Each structure stands twice: as structure tokens, then as C-alpha cells.
Amino acid sequence: MRIGFMVNDIATEEAGYTTTRLAVAAINRGHEAWVMSAGDFAYDPDEKIKARARHAPGRKYASGSAYLAGLRGPKARVERITVDDLDVLMLRSNPAEEVGARPWAQSAGIEFGRIAMRNGVIVLNDPNGLAKAMNKMYFQLFPEEVRPRTLITRDRDEIKSFVKEQDGRAVLKPLQGSGGSGVFMVDHASNKNLNQMVEALTRDGYVICQEYLEAAEEGDTRLFMMNGQPLRYKGKYAAFRRVRQGDDIRSNVHAGGTIAQACISEAHLRIAEIVRPKIVADGMFLVGLDIVGNKLMEINVFSPGGLGSAQKFEKVNFANGVLDALERKVEYAVHYRRNFSNIQMATL
Structure with a gap:
């Protein structure tokens, strides 16, 4: 399987990022994992999508840091690949990081992903679905019952x-x-x-x-959804709690919050079931739900992170569960001669 990972910038990727974990899991299974930044795409005169991409030189990696060292090092494979020849292209960039400095990069993956999708590549999450979610107004399209x-x-x-x-x-x-x-x-x-x-x-x-929400004082729970269902691998839910520090209302880890083990309740699963129809309709393969009490605070459809945090507490590598799903999609595409739309493939 040939997988492409589109990120904001290869230079700013970190060992603990979910994208890095997915690339390591792919390589360790014998798959190709090409990584490209937002500015690496090209639409050629032959109407094919190309990209200046990098591939780590090793066949196995024991850590994300070793993988990134190889990916950025002099021994990395650096090629102008044909994106249309990939089996899967995962759009793992965050448009919010491009506000101001690089506005053109906000939608680069979406625009080029649409063309690659037309030529048979499974593009995840679905580019047209992501286009609807370019800012937090997308959140208001989910049922009022689960929103503050x-x-x-x-x-x-x-x-x-x-x-x-x-x-x-x-x-x-x-x-x-x-x-x-x-x-x-x-x-x-x-x-x-x-x-x-x-x-x-x-x-x-x-x-x-x-x-x-008063319950926010106890932090929030990040619950991953995959293929329209709560991501569960080896009997464990891909989830963790984010706990606020002191008087800071932000439980986000980047804003100084800490993490703890999550206990997934019926309330969490009920919210997941309520949002499931729209997530499926929009072709959202991998999604992060941020839940406070019995309310949904945010839905992260652009490069949802934290699989490593979930792994820390649940002791299973959820990246392998994601790779299992990608392998199945590629098999379906072969068996059915790609007779499904990209939106359908995203959550099969």
C-alpha cells in the first residue's frame, strides 16, 4: 500500500504527533509512507497531481524521533511523486495554523486532494467534507441537543x-x-x-x-471516531482526558493542560451516536470529539491528534487500528474496482 501524508510543514512535525505514529505504523507493516508539506503539490500539464515528497530510508522504526530523523536526513528518499498513483492520501494539515502568514496553505490539501480523488485515490478525510469545516461554524450544523x-x-x-x-x-x-x-x-x-x-x-x-459548562472545571474528554464509530482497538477506546491547570479554563494540552485516563460513559457514546450521521455523510474518516459532561465542545476533523495520549493510558497502539482500516479500504477498492464514491470509501 502506498500512503501519502500531507502536513502543514515537514520541518515542524514532532515525534509524538498522530501523523508521525501513523507513518511509523505504515512503514513497520511494509507499506510506503510518503510525506509532503502544503507547498509541495503541483498540477502538471498532463492533468496529474504531483508532489515533492520525502520517504524515510529505514524499513523499521522503534520510535517517532528515529523516524523523523530519517525522514529529514540526507539518506531520505526525495522524489517528485505522482499523487494519483497513491492508494491513500491522508490530509493531516491544520488550516488554523496558516491563518495570517500563509493563507494559501489553508486549503491546499483540499484543492489538490479533490483532483487526486477524481483520479481514484482514497482521500481522507473527504476534501469536500473538509471544505465545509474550514472554521468552527461547521460545529453549528450538528444537532442543538449536543451543543452548548x-x-x-x-x-x-x-x-x-x-x-x-x-x-x-x-x-x-x-x-x-x-x-x-x-x-x-x-x-x-x-x-x-x-x-x-x-x-x-x-x-x-x-x-x-x-x-x-460547570463540568468544564474537570476538563474535557477527547474521543476518537473512525469510520463513523468510536475508535475501539483490542477492546479499548481511543480516548483520554485533558485536565485544566489552576484557573486556566483551557484544558487543551498546547495551552498548558495535562492528560489523564478517560472512562468512556454512556453519555459519551450517546453523543457519538448523535453526531455519527453527519460525520458519515461528510466523509470524515478520523475525527476527534471533545466532550464536556453531556455536551460536545468541539469536533476536530483536521488532523485530530492525541492517539499517543490514548495509547499511554490504554496500552494499545491505536495507530495499528487505523492502519487496519486503511488496508481494508484499499482491498475494497480493488475488489469493487473503485465503484464507490470517496465519501462512501471514507467510512466503509
């Missing part, structure tokens, strides 16, 4: 009115963004700074105002 009460606006007075309706407590964050950046907690003590918070957020666009 929300206002999205740039109007300061509307924001103030919403906060008042929530008894002076709410969470404000940018419509475009990830990793806990620009998230503010408004409470009675910080209400006097509300104008400054709104001004800071509206500089970059629209503001999401959400009701504050």
Missing part, C-alpha cells in the same frame, strides 16, 4: 447581552483558530474587561460566545 448554547457575532452589544443572559459567565473564542488560542472566560470578576476581550477577538473576525 451559542452566539456568533462581531457586535459588542450582542455579546454583552448574551453574557448577561448567562448570568455573567460565558466563554469567548475566535471563530477561526485552534489549540486554545484566544479563549477567554468571562465571569463576574472579569466582566469589567469584557470590552477589551471583545476588541481583541474581533480584530481577527467573528467571535463565538458559548454558555459556560
Whole structure:
């Protein structure tokens, strides 16, 4: 199997990233794992998609750090590959990281992935589905039952009115963004700074105002979905808890939170079942659900991370479960002569 992994930038990948774990698992199984950055694609005059890609030189890797050293080192295979000849192309870039500096890179994987998809490559997650999810407005398309009460606006007075309706407590964050950046907690003590918070957020666009969930004080749970179902491998759910530190409302690890083992409850599985139809309809193969109490706080469809954190507590390598699913998809494509749409292939 020939797999391509499209990332923001090969130079910024880390050993613990989920993409790195998937590439290592693929190589250790004897598959090809080509990695390309957002700026490496080309559409040639022969109407084929090409990419300047790198492949680690070894046949087996015991760690992500050894793999990345090989991938970036002088012995790596560096070729201009034909993306159309890949079996699978995994779009593992995060558009939020490209806001401002490289706006062209936000949709590069989606645009080139669409053409590769047309030529028979299984592209995951589905490019057209990802195009719908380019900012957090996508979250509002899921059932209201599983979402916190929300206002999205740039109007300061509307924001103030919403906060008042929530008894002076709410969470404000940018419509475009990830990793806990620009998230503010408004409470009675910080209400006097509300104008400054709104001004800071509206500089970059629209503001999401959400009701504050008391359960957030205990952190949130990241639960992976694969093929429209909670990802379960060797009897273990791919999930972990993210716990906030001190008074910081952000439980995101990049924002200083810590991780702990998750106990998946009926409430978690119920939310997963409610969101499943849309995830399947949009061709989302691998997704991260961020759950607080009985509410869904966020759905990560762009390069959801944390499989290594789940592995740390559950003691199973979930990357192998993902590779099992990819191998099955490629087999289906051969048996049925690719007689399924990409959206169907994404969750088969």
C-alpha cells in the first residue's frame, strides 16, 4: 500500500504527533509512507497531481524521533511523486495554523486532494467534507441537543447581552483558530474587561460566545471516531482526558493542560451516536470529539491528534487500528474496482 501524508510543514512535525505514529505504523507493516508539506503539490500539464515528497530510508522504526530523523536526513528518499498513483492520501494539515502568514496553505490539501480523488485515490478525510469545516461554524450544523448554547457575532452589544443572559459567565473564542488560542472566560470578576476581550477577538473576525459548562472545571474528554464509530482497538477506546491547570479554563494540552485516563460513559457514546450521521455523510474518516459532561465542545476533523495520549493510558497502539482500516479500504477498492464514491470509501 502506498500512503501519502500531507502536513502543514515537514520541518515542524514532532515525534509524538498522530501523523508521525501513523507513518511509523505504515512503514513497520511494509507499506510506503510518503510525506509532503502544503507547498509541495503541483498540477502538471498532463492533468496529474504531483508532489515533492520525502520517504524515510529505514524499513523499521522503534520510535517517532528515529523516524523523523530519517525522514529529514540526507539518506531520505526525495522524489517528485505522482499523487494519483497513491492508494491513500491522508490530509493531516491544520488550516488554523496558516491563518495570517500563509493563507494559501489553508486549503491546499483540499484543492489538490479533490483532483487526486477524481483520479481514484482514497482521500481522507473527504476534501469536500473538509471544505465545509474550514472554521468552527461547521460545529453549528450538528444537532442543538449536543451543543452548548451559542452566539456568533462581531457586535459588542450582542455579546454583552448574551453574557448577561448567562448570568455573567460565558466563554469567548475566535471563530477561526485552534489549540486554545484566544479563549477567554468571562465571569463576574472579569466582566469589567469584557470590552477589551471583545476588541481583541474581533480584530481577527467573528467571535463565538458559548454558555459556560460547570463540568468544564474537570476538563474535557477527547474521543476518537473512525469510520463513523468510536475508535475501539483490542477492546479499548481511543480516548483520554485533558485536565485544566489552576484557573486556566483551557484544558487543551498546547495551552498548558495535562492528560489523564478517560472512562468512556454512556453519555459519551450517546453523543457519538448523535453526531455519527453527519460525520458519515461528510466523509470524515478520523475525527476527534471533545466532550464536556453531556455536551460536545468541539469536533476536530483536521488532523485530530492525541492517539499517543490514548495509547499511554490504554496500552494499545491505536495507530495499528487505523492502519487496519486503511488496508481494508484499499482491498475494497480493488475488489469493487473503485465503484464507490470517496465519501462512501471514507467510512466503509
